[in-house]
Amino acid sequence: xxxxxxxxxxxxxxxxxxxxxxxxxxxxxxxxxxxxxxxxxxxxxxxxxxxxxxxxxxxxxxxxxxxxxxxxxxxxxxxxxxxxxxxxxxxxxxxxxxxxxxxxxxxxxxxxxxxxxxxxxxxxxxxxxxxxxxxxxxxxxxxxxxxxxxxxxxxxxxxxxxxxxxxxxxxxxxxxxxxxxxxxxxxxxxxxxxxxxxxxxxxxxxxxxxxxxxxxxxxxxxxxxxxxxxxxxxxxxxxxxxxxxxxxxxxxxxxxxxxxxx
Amino acid sequence: xxxxxxxxxxxxxxxxxxxxxxxxxxxxxxxxxxxxxxxxxxxxxxxxxxxxxxxxxxxxxxxxxxxxxxxxxxxxxxxxxxxxxxxxxxxxxxxxxxxxxxxxxxxxxxxxxxxxxxxxxxxxxxxxxxxxxxxxxxxxxxxxxxxxxxxxxxxxxxxxxxxxxxxxxxxxxxxxxxxxxxxxxxxxxxxxxxxxxxxxxxxxxxxxxxxxxxxxxxxxxxxxxxxxxxxxxxxxxxxxxxxxxxxxxxxxxxxxxxxxxx
Numbered sequence: 031x032x033x034x035x036x037x038x039x040x041x042x043x044x045x046x047x048x049x050x051x052x053x054x055x056x057x058x059x060x061x062x063x064x065x066x067x068x069x070x071x072x073x074x075x076x077x078x079x080x081x082x083x084x085x086x087x088x089x090x091x092x093x094x095x096x097x098x099x100x101x102x103x104x105x106x107x108x109x110x111x112x113x114x115x116x117x118x119x120x121x122x123x124x125x126x127x128x129x130x131x132x133x134x135x136x137x138x139x140x141x142x143x144x145x146x147x148x149x150x151x152x153x154x155x156x157x158x159x160x161x162x163x164x165x166x167x168x169x170x171x172x173x174x175x176x177x178x179x180x181x182x183x184x185x186x187x188x189x190x191x192x193x194x195x196x197x198x199x200x201x202x203x204x205x206x207x208x209x210x211x212x213x214x215x216x217x218x219x220x221x222x223x224x225x226x227x228x229x230x231x232x233x234x235x236x237x238x239x240x241x242x243x244x245x246x247x248x249x250x251x252x253x254x255x256x257x258x259x260x261x262x263x264x265x266x267x268x269x270x271x272x273x274x275x276x277x278x279x280x281x282x283x284x285x286x287x288x289x290x291x292x
Numbered sequence: 293x294x295x296x297x298x299x300x301x302x303x304x305x306x307x308x309x310x311x312x313x314x315x316x317x318x319x320x321x322x323x324x325x326x327x328x329x330x331x332x333x334x335x336x337x338x339x340x341x342x343x344x345x346x347x348x349x350x351x352x353x354x355x356x357x358x359x360x361x362x363x364x365x366x367x368x369x370x371x372x373x374x375x376x377x378x379x380x381x382x383x384x385x386x387x388x389x390x391x392x393x394x395x396x397x398x399x400x401x402x403x404x405x406x407x408x409x410x411x412x413x414x415x416x417x418x419x420x421x422x423x424x425x426x427x428x429x430x431x432x433x434x435x436x437x438x439x440x441x442x443x444x445x446x447x448x449x450x451x452x453x454x455x456x457x458x459x460x461x462x463x464x465x466x467x468x469x470x471x472x473x474x475x476x477x478x479x480x481x482x483x484x485x486x487x488x489x490x491x492x493x494x495x496x497x498x499x500x501x502x503x504x505x506x507x508x509x510x511x512x513x514x515x516x517x518x519x520x521x522x523x524x525x526x527x528x529x530x531x532x533x534x535x536x537x538x539x540x541x542x543x544x545x546x547x548x549x550x551x552x553x554x
Contacts, residue, residue, distance in 0.1 A: 074347065076346050076347070077343060077344035077345070077346040078341075078343045079340075079341035079342040079343045079344075079371075079411065080341040080342075080405050080406055081339060081340045081341045081343035081369075081406070081408075082339035082341075082406050082505060083339070083505060084338050084339040084505050085336065085338070087494075087502040087503060087504055088491070088502065088503040088504075088505065089500075089501075089502055089503070090501070090503065107343075109341075109406075110505070113487075113490050113491070113505075114491070114503070116490075117489075117490050117491050118491070118493075118503075140418060140536075142538070143342050143414060143418070143536070144342055144343070144344050144371075146343075149341065152405060156402055156405070156486055157486070184553075188550075188551040188553075191550075192547065192550040192551060194540075194543055194547060195540075195543060195546075198540045198543050214553060215553045217543075217544045217547055217548045217551075218544065219537065219539040219541065219544065220537050220538065220539045222537075224418055224419070225375075227379075228375050228378075228379050229350070229375070229376070229379050229380070231380075232349075238351075239351075239352070240349040240350065240351055241349060241350040241351070241352065241376070241380075242349055242350075243344060243345060243346050243350065243372070243375070269547075270539055270544075271539065271540040271543035271544060271547065272538045272539065272540065273538050273539070273540045274402075274405070275481065275482050275484075276404070276482065276534045276535050276538050277481040277482045277532055277533065277534065277535070278456075278457075278460045278533040278534065278535045279481065281456055281457060281460050281479075281533035282479045282480065282481065282532075282533060284457075285454065285456060285479055285531075285533065286479045288450075288453075288454040289450040289454060289479075291446075291450075291476060291477045
């Protein structure tokens with residue numbers, strides 16, 4: 031099951047946009063593994079989940095073409111970028127690997143539901159591409175990705191030897207600490223959590239209300255449990271394997287026994 | 293665990309927009325169960341998944357207020373609508389039930405990943421609200437929802453007696469047939485599937501390419517398996533319980549054993 035060759039065709043995308051520092055760090059991290067094709071949003075697309083652009087036309091623009099690296103910008107969402115890459119660029123053969131990120135900000139806990147970084151990884155998984163999303167707990171646009179790139183390569187090495195099974199993508203979160211302060215790497219589950227105080231209300235010059243989404247993350251996972259968010263807060267790198275099939279099989283059994291349609 | 297009282301506070305949303313026929317059918321279906329608050333997108337928001345609007349201000353406009361029914365339009369996505377309802381309207385007490393839809397078009401199989409109807413149901417579940425998404429296999433804007441409303445009430449009756457467990461929402465899909473042709477209601481799993489031939493390429497008046505998302509659904513589930521899509525195609529109403537925690541716990545075990553970080 032290992033991905034043995036090192037001359038990989040790698041698709042890179044993200045949700046912070048093609049000009050973000052995080053995607054540059056990811057390109058740097060991945061260049062030694064093969065040929066890179068970047069298809070990333072023109073502008074920031076945070077919080078886009080697995081959203082697709084329906085009812086509006088899309089554009090795809092080549093920005094750079096050099097030895098081992100092609101860069102395209104797409105006017106759509108992260109999932110659109112993956113679809114565009116697959117339909118327009120990888121028409122003969124799918125990429126060997128999709129990596130998304132490195133996101134500026136956490137995609138642990140419930141952020142995984144809203145994340146465009148992970149929406150792209152989910153889309154890659156639907157296409158049968160081994161897919162990993164990388165995120166960094168710092169939101170700062172000038173985040174230092176040195177530690178993330180170092181540990182990201184270790185994770186890639188393991189992944190190439192022992193990839194996750196198809197229909198699963200990995201969600202990697204890096205703590206906002208320097209390399210020497212990172213305590214280790216742990217597989218774990220998606221923590222429970224929720225956003226609270228989500229809007230800031232303002233009044234426009236004409237007297238009407240409008241709302242900015244803001245919000246605070248509220249951790250609902252007991253502190254002694256090794257969830258992604260809890261581990262990253264302690265200084266670990268968390269890896270959560272996420273499924274595309276989100277069926278609760280136990281509930282099928284339980285509810286089938288309780289609901290009688292006869 | 294049953295939701296015993298019949299004078300419920302019900303939040304209704306959708307992804308086809310506040311003026312769609314499907315949401316009118318859902319309002320009609322739910323009025324006998326209690327007080328209804330609709331917060332739905334101004335315009336069509338299909339394919340929005342659980343996307344949130346970050347970096348753009350949102351508006352919330354009251355459209356109607358009558359006995360037992362309040363209707364608001366929100367400029368954001370379906371998940372934004374739920375967040376807006378919870379932060380601005382249900383500040384004292386959460387709704388007893390969230391119903392989303394009735395969507396014009398299937399949300400079975402992989403459509404569940406992209407669905408704004410289900411993105412809203414997921415958001416409701418994060419808030420701890422019992423949540424159900426309803427979808428109809430007909431995309432037609434003049435779809436006849438008679439059968440859906442009839443069977444939808446049967447499903448609501450069962451749900452109120454025996455709701456799904458918290459952290460799970462139900463995804464109900466109705467076949468595009470009349471009431472007498474419906475073969476029954478079945479709990480089942482999310483079918484495997486994918487969209488193919490996803491873009492139509494055109495050239496604008498200035499000579500540049502652009503792309504419309506189109507696509508065909510490709511069923512990857514063996515025909516003899518009782519997945520949602522297969523059952524609906526046979527004339528059944530499918531109900532899939534979907535989880536918010538999408539961790540693959542088996543993969544944590546398996547990969548922890550294979551990857552050694554020491």
